[in-house]
Amino acid sequence: MALRDFGGQELEIDEDGFIQDPGQWNQTVATVLAQDEEVPELTDEHWKVVNMIREYYLKFGIAPMVRKVCKDTGKDLKQIYALFPSGPAKGACKIAGLPKPTGCV
Amino acid sequence: MALRDFGGQELEIDEDGFIQDPGQWNQTVATVLAQDEEVPELTDEHWKVVNMIREYYLKFGIAPMVRKVCKDTGKDLKQIYALFPSGPAKGACKIAGLPKPTGCV
Amino acid sequence: MEESKTPLLDQLESGPWPSFVKEMKRAAKKSPMAKDALGQLELSYTEKRVHWKHGGIVGVRGYGGGVIGRYSDAPEQFPEVRDFHTMRVNQPSGWFYNTASLRTLCDIWEKYGSGLTNFHGSTGDVILLGTVTPNLQPAFDALSEAGFDLGGSGSALRTPSACVGPARCEYACIDTLDICNDFTQTFQNELHRPMWPYKFKIKVSGCPNDCVASIARSDMPIIGTWRDTLRIDQAEVKHYANSDLNIRGAVVAKCPTKALSYDATKMELSVQPEECIRCMHCINMMPKAIRPGVEKGATILIGGKAPIVKGAYLSWVLIPFIKMEPPYQELKDLLAKMWDWWDENGKTRERIGELIDRLGMGAFLKAVELKPVSQMVFRPRSNPYYFWSPDEIN
Amino acid sequence: MEESKTPLLDQLESGPWPSFVKEMKRAAKKSPMAKDALGQLELSYTEKRVHWKHGGIVGVRGYGGGVIGRYSDAPEQFPEVRDFHTMRVNQPSGWFYNTASLRTLCDIWEKYGSGLTNFHGSTGDVILLGTVTPNLQPAFDALSEAGFDLGGSGSALRTPSACVGPARCEYACIDTLDICNDFTQTFQNELHRPMWPYKFKIKVSGCPNDCVASIARSDMPIIGTWRDTLRIDQAEVKHYANSDLNIRGAVVAKCPTKALSYDATKMELSVQPEECIRCMHCINMMPKAIRPGVEKGATILIGGKAPIVKGAYLSWVLIPFIKMEPPYQELKDLLAKMWDWWDENGKTRERIGELIDRLGMGAFLKAVELKPVSQMVFRPRSNPYYFWSPDEIN
């Protein structure tokens, strides 16, 4: 497993760049990961989505379903992709420090 | 619902003589009920069965299955009927102050 | 003229079909219990709802079952049916009676009960319908004095029943009546002293026509059948050929496996033995010409029951073929193993079929030491979800 | 001579059936990725186990799917397949190609990928098998420049597919290719941006022969059929009668509903229209003499899927008959309602069929505003456990 520097903090990441321990996530990590996902700057709108996902995960132990993300953030799927070009799973969840989505691909 | 005197305590009983509120059971109640079930005297052997049933009920909220009664008291069905001529359900459970067995008859 | 107290029920006295209202009125003439039962039934007809209270637990000394306790919910109005318990009397196998024993039953019930009966209950017992608590023990004592005993109720073995079988049916492949009687006698303790998770029923049919509906109505059906080839009497085939029976259309064409063929010129019928699945159809159509084979025995099934809780089951093949000779020890030993497994693993009010469904047929077969055979299923599983035991893998 | 590095795989080069090993070796000559893929496969053959790591989540800009991420678990040994992602390219309806477009695909994959492909994947896409992360976006850009787009993956609409249909099949009752293409185009967003509980597949067959196995392999099969009577050309019947086809045995006798009758003297075939269930059998046997009716449309089914999790389902009839004319708006509206209900109620990784099973067909029909009709079931329920809504009772 590779290590990566997140503003001083060395964290394990996997091949896709997901951090390996969701517990080590913080805002700096998010900012760094955002670069990979073609999100040069995390605006308030980005944070709204990232925080929603993060909180949902901490509460329920799972990533929210996309419909839930849209509903709770008041954004439609198009807007989500505008904010995160690589989409909610690869983009937003990664930035929010969640475990890598699996299964159905 | 009829009332019946159990050594000074007036308790509701149903048509079959089961006490209506298992919470009001005590040893006197047991002794009185035993008379109806042709158990003139509650011996230690009787109490072993009655207490087992009572405790099981308090712990699990249900009457123990007959196999369980036999296993836990070390008696076979014949011995149970010898002690309680009207059997574990009508006899022993009633004396132990349980709700009236229902269902499958 | 007095106005009728049962104007609704009175309407059921007319019409060609035998009237239970007439019967209740007949009993009511002699028995105040029967009278109040009639009165309360009229109330139900008026209000469109039942007037009996839930449950009731009464019985006779030494037994845990055989009596169904019942109390009116309108005892002020109908004091005679304040208690109105039913006694289940175990019928003789095949519901055969001599009139003397029937009269004895009537006399006992005249003395101790309402004079109302069901000949018979759905399980097969004589139902003595309605008496008061204090009469139960005396009625029981009188019954047993007269050679009768109570049937099953509660979480016990229920009264077994059997089709008329060898007593009057040429199709019978097993001695249904003896089996029924023998098992009933052997398992008196299981029948009278409920100790299992729930009820268990045994029914015995002499052949796959299953005239006691054992496959639908019992946990363990015993159904007579044969292992070899059905027998055809060609002379009788010719008689049928000359009658108005359409052998090709009504018999051969309806054989489910196309095991039969008919030569119309020779007027000969033949069967491909290995194709015949012993469904009885051709035999039913031509009883004089076709009969079961000679190597007779039974198929044993397991698990049948009514809908509560998990839905109804038809019983499942457990032993494709077993010889049935007294004392039927092999089957009795199997029963003991099955009951043991069920009693050990079943939840309250879980029929054995439901338990098999819950824990798996494989687990059940292992517990009762039966080998899986293809006859047990219509078809194998379609899902890929099966288990391997540690000794089968590396 | 150098010793082969793939002695096991080499054994699969011989034999008459086309050899994938030969193909991998061909690709390996040009592509180091293909070479390492071959090497790693040999390792799997030696060790009898897979050497790919679980999952991988990579993609292209703006899409949530279309790429299957894959990493080797032996990257030191096979560095060229450290990443070895698959791109799913949406096939043209019916898998029709002109050679120019095929060559374009090959050129793109020669440039950006391993040179290995599947023509086609099980869902129907062109599978471009194996490339590295940095090549994904450029490959995609080149593909879209050439008029190709990615297919579906993840919890999204999957690439629809269709049988050859009206392009080359006389049985086609609907324009499978247009439907497939039209729906694919209409639902590009649903296809490229996963947002549902799980995957959703649409397959289109022109008639009940179901040559894309839609009933087993898609959540919503669209199967062509007709509403009126099949058409018989008696002149052609006579030709068949004079051929070696046994019309009575091979056609009439095998009609599942005995809807056909054949007059051997007149050499005429007739059908009882109301008995025909449109199974295609007689048409398949006598394509020159029998053809579907003229009132054509489709049966829409729902719920088919592979075994995971609740077991496999074959799809269930949802709309017995619907006309299929562009722009297919009625069906598209229904799809929207179904997806909405599923998305609102489904759990993660719950296919729509599983959700219908869990919440009940009744609830589903109500939600998507379809009337229950007897064609939806083989037979009605046998259990007595059904619901009444408050407006139906007193």
Add this chain to the structure above:
Amino acid sequence: MAIAKTDIGPPDFRQMLPPVITKNYGSWKYHENLKPGVLKHVAESGDAIYTVRVAGSRLVSIDFIRDIADIADKYCGGHLRFTSRHNIEFLVSDAAMVEPLIDELKQKGYLIGGTNNAISNVVHTQGWVHCHSAATDASGIVKSVMDELVPYFTSESLPAKLRISLACCLNMCGAVHCSDLAIVGIHRKPPKVDHERLGKMCEIPTVIASCPTAAIRPNPKEKSVTINEDRCMYCGNCFSVCPALPIADALNDGVAIFVGGKVSNARTAPMFSRLAIPYLPNTPPRWPEVVSAVKNIVEVYAKNAHKGERMGEWIERISWERFFELTGIPFTDKHIDDFTHATTTFRTTPTFKW
């Protein structure tokens, strides 16, 4: 106190058999159906026994039993039996007695029949006569239905046997679940929870476990349970285990009709009955809606089935969609299964009839 004489079991059936049966036990060769209700069984020995089958109402007085005993004494050497469908069978050993017996029976108003391709007696249950659980009466409906169908009992004119059964609640004591035509008492409203009594009278874990649809949750605050009414389909099983959950409701209780079951193995394997009519009201004393619904189904069957085809065999051949069309019974959401094996009843093919 002495324990009474117990566990003697039923009388041995051998004491009950007429001599000709004892003699020819297990050696019957064939039978003939002399006319409706009258069978002749012939033994290998050449002996014969005649059976005259008479409709029983099952709920009878002891005087009725004495009546038939008198008849059996007169014609049958004191021997008779009952059938598995609660008919009475007079067992006649002396051929000369058959016609006189029939005459006397007819004269006294007994119905002779129920054999072969007839509607035999209706297997049924207690209903309001004795059971606390009943959603409808049993005997009353049976009487009303059979008054109308008597011609099918006394003749053998149907395509095949037609077995009608009735159960007054979903416990289905009549085991009606495999009948050609089944009449079942049903509730249509969830039980009302009597919180006060429930905690005392009932075992809460048992109540919860009793529910097939997991509609019952514990309600610790009330020391009782809560019913999720949306999941309740009124089976009454919770009431079976707990009197504090009354479910009877005069306004909504009624009757459902199921069809197409069988238990014999002739030609086809046993089949479950399936829902035809989800609800008909309780209209004592003569349940006209039920009577005419049953009659309609029987007549459509009688008219359309092939000879030899049981109800279920006929429907499976013509298809259920056709059954609904021919009988004019509306197909509703109720007919579509949503219980455990629902998906196995869904149609997985675009082939069907219109």
Add this chain to the structure above:
Amino acid sequence: MAIAKTDIGPPDFRQMLPPVITKNYGSWKYHENLKPGVLKHVAESGDAIYTVRVAGSRLVSIDFIRDIADIADKYCGGHLRFTSRHNIEFLVSDAAMVEPLIDELKQKGYLIGGTNNAISNVVHTQGWVHCHSAATDASGIVKSVMDELVPYFTSESLPAKLRISLACCLNMCGAVHCSDLAIVGIHRKPPKVDHERLGKMCEIPTVIASCPTAAIRPNPKEKSVTINEDRCMYCGNCFSVCPALPIADALNDGVAIFVGGKVSNARTAPMFSRLAIPYLPNTPPRWPEVVSAVKNIVEVYAKNAHKGERMGEWIERISWERFFELTGIPFTDKHIDDFTHATTTFRTTPTFKW
């Protein structure tokens, strides 16, 4: 950064059709099967198109695609298609080109066939070539099996079509669950739980929900899960959602064989395939046990089925008990269903074959 050109969808198929198809689109009248692998479709207009079907290995190099493109250019005006079973179809508009095309194909070693009562191509999946989930390889088994069965591809000698499919794990990407003969990769040991990684890498609620038999419980102490090994039947679905539950096991993985499925509606409704052989070992490169098991089933079918009978139709006619007898495949506890609808497969009649 500009978003690339997206959502253009696939190329319109209309660009891909040969002119004769464009002209006669939707107006085909009938077809003839000229010989194995060669079809002639005739339009209302009288026009005809000839199809020559060639076996594809599916896993092909771009050079292979270029090869067949060359052939299509030469004989088909640059038009070809693939079938739903991954064969290649050369679409010939000019009758005169058919035989030369066939000659060239044969000469180059292509196999022509797969039509009508043949074994067509094996629908299959990735296996060890690309999928992390595979319990066996796909292409290798297909190659080994088909090398043996080629005569059934190039002729039309079977009683009916025979569709073989293969999936390398229970996800069944080949949707093999309705094939005449299905080969499925299976595991036989529960996954091993990597507690260390599980809590971090996986969503515990998702893992628990993934298990069809509810074998997975939370293990809060380890911040992980515990598997009740007795309930695990090795489906691998938990691994699908969680990499920390590896299930592959070289010693125990292998192949199962299911038979008797179909999807067409001709004569009979679609059917699921059913378990024939619970386990055969993984023996690369040529899986001799699998090959001979498949061959045996095919040959017994070929010999015994009536003309026109698909595998499943044949078995349902002769009975499964007879199928096991004829093929010599042992019937075991594995064959008896114990999943959700198990009871619907149990035999509810004493009628069966020996």
